[in-house]
Amino acid sequence: MATTTAGQMRAQSKADYDAFLAVCPSHKLLERVSGKWVALILAALGSGPDCAGEPRPMRYSELSRLLAGVSQKMLTQTLRSLERDGLISRTVTPTVPVTVSYELTELGLSLHRMMRGLKIWAQTNMNDVLAHRAAYDNTTA
Secondary structure (H helix, E strand, O other), X not given: OXXXXXXXXXXXXXXXXXXXXXXXXXXXXXXXXXXXXHHHHHHHOOOOOOOOOOOOOEEHHHHHHHOOOOOHHHHHHHHHHHHHOOOEEEEEEOOOOOEEEEEEOHHHHHHHHHHHHHHHHHHHHHHHHHHHHHHHHHHHO
């Protein structure tokens, strides 16, 4: 039996995760993290609406107020999936009423930076996108 070198193992590991293949686990992960609520939760978590602050724990109610239009069910489901993936941690403090806060993990923090940038890009370039849409619609109508 042939011995596998470290370089061969890295190459095989890289080949095992090809997000362009629908059966790849990383394909499913991209599908999950590219959702609207995931992107907004990760962008907002700890830095508020302007994304200028440093990440900090946020309570469920803070997130709910910040994310206009998210239902309680969707916010809860999304937070649970992010916790399951190891992107956030959930802390329950036994007070009356119980206080629950969410905080980015190291893994979540690495994704938070990209999502915050994506949110800022969308806000900055929305006028250009709207102008292009209008021009396109005028030429195809």
